[in-house]
Amino acid sequence: MSRPLPRPRLRSTAAVFTTLSALAATSLVTGPSVAEPLSVLPCALKRTEAHHSEGLDTWNTAYPQPDRNLDAVMIFLSFPDWAPMTSPAALAADHFPATSDYFRQASYGRFTLTAHPLRQWIRMPKPSTAYAIRRDWSAERRAAYLRDALAAADGRVDFSRYDVVYFVADPDAPGVDSDATKVVNMDHPLRADGTDIRRIVTVFEQHPPDRLVLAHETGHVFDLPDLYRRPTDGKGDWDTHVGDWDLMGSQFGLAPDLFAWHKWKLGWLEQRQVACVPTGAATRLTLEPLSAGPGVPVTGALGAPAFGLGNGTKLAVVRTGTGSVLAFEARGPIGNDRSACRSGILVYRVHNGAESGRGPVEVIDAHPRTEACWQESVYPPLADAPVALGESFTVPGADVRVEVEGRTVTGSWTVKITAA
Structure with missing residues (x-):
């Protein structure tokens, strides 16, 4: 999930308790856990059943591995209760080439993420308010949103061509909550164009968006975990685990390269x-x-x-x-x-x-x-x-x-x- 921009600091870390609300909550459920050998070094931890486990002796093949060129489609969703005020091209420019540049540099040129944004809005069948979009979204409403989005886009998008799917909602629609951006993993994949779609990045970011937010979300698509600490009572600091030092902790970090x-x-x-x-x-x-x-x-x-x-x-x-x-x-x-x-x-x-x-x-x-x-x-x-x-x-x-x-x-x- 996206996090609100940090407010100006007052005098010390006492002001940091509001450092930012949550970055990106990862997924609903995990996909099938198929192992593919990755490392044989003795200091490589074994992958466990923990969601987005930091084990790396094997690769979970339910996730695309970013060791080659991957193609991502950006689908822009409008709603019948609001006329878009921003063009799809402007929203695409909010995230690319910044997201691709980040991964190209982080991977030492070994991975290229190529974005394919649509040039037009895809109209959803229901008003934006009908989906009750929010951070802790009900599974039923979220599933309805994804089904409607996939059905609306299927006639214009060949999903078999893409490794990553971004559904980008009109940021100004009244029912869109910028705090709800996340990756949704599905136990039972959606299917379109003969392709199983196991995870979708649902983007509800404001325009312009939080810095590097899409790179953070895309990290989840590659099986990376959230590194921030989400206080159970909603109070306290989110960044006590890793601070500025990895994108999966905070997209606002001063040193957001991946560990x-x-x-x-x-x-x-x-x-x-x-x-x-x-x-x-x-x-x-x-x-x-x-x-x-x-x-x-x-x-x-x-x-x-x-x-x-x-x-x-x-x-x-x-x-x-x-x-x-x-x-x-x-x-x-x-x-x-x-x-x-x-x-x-x-x-x-x-x-x-x-x-x-x-x-x-x-x-x-x-x-x-x-x-x-x-x-x-x-x-x-x-x-x-x-x-x-x-x-x-x-x-x-x-x-x-x-x-x-x-x-x-x-x-x-x-x-x-x-x-x-």
Whole structure:
């Protein structure tokens, strides 16, 4: 689901409790869980039955894997109780090419999302108010909306040609709630043009929309979980788990590139780019900046632009249990992370059995007594979470220590990780 824009900060993180209402609730139900081998490295967690499990030893083939070109159709829905005030072309431009650009950069050019927006409105058979659209939408009303939308569009769209389906509602129609944007997964797929449609992105965003909201929703189409924390009482901060550090936590984040763990899961990192750190000894390694890839400039050790990164080690992993690991990656203000508040080695826990929205990833704060970028960050206490150059950090609750020893002339980070 989309989240309202953050309000201006007052003086400190006390103002952040309204940091944003929910981003995107994922799906109704899960599809069939068919396994396809993905990783054989010993530090790869096994995929579990948890919704959008962070396990990555196998790929759930109920989801399209974004390791090739995928085609997405954008269908614009109008309603008989309102005349659209915005053109389909303008709404398409709200999301593309920004969404495609994000994934192209995040995947190091390994994945292309090609949008095919319709040029005309498709008229729904019922008024916008008839569907009772809202965040916690009833399954019955939501199913009626999807059935009507699919039937209305079927004569103009060959659904067999597309991997991703976006139903974009007229944002100005009186019954449209911008808080209701989400991905709907169906236990029993809809069928059109001889194709099973197992998931649809229902877009109810305002015009212009929240930044990167469609990229977040599309992440769910690729089996990525929500990383924000949704308070059960509706109060408190949504961003305590990962802060700014992954798009699946917040589309407003200063450093919204996907975690290296997610890039590994999606097939954008090769096995040789992941270092499984053994226990009982110190391991020295060089980590490339996560967002560095072909054509992306990186500031080297001497302050000059450095190019040519993208094929080195991006992720170091320490196994901490049968279903958990500690992950280490280099983050800084380049690429999708160009607005990052701080640079350094980001440390986070991954749990393969945690459900989407229930803390499958938790960033560990290397500077728990300070905060940073309180006017821009979605959660300033984690904005300065990375271990900076020259610092060392022992992970609380784990006998694992990371020391950031230096930078190379090409901008990579040299680290020592000691796991007892």
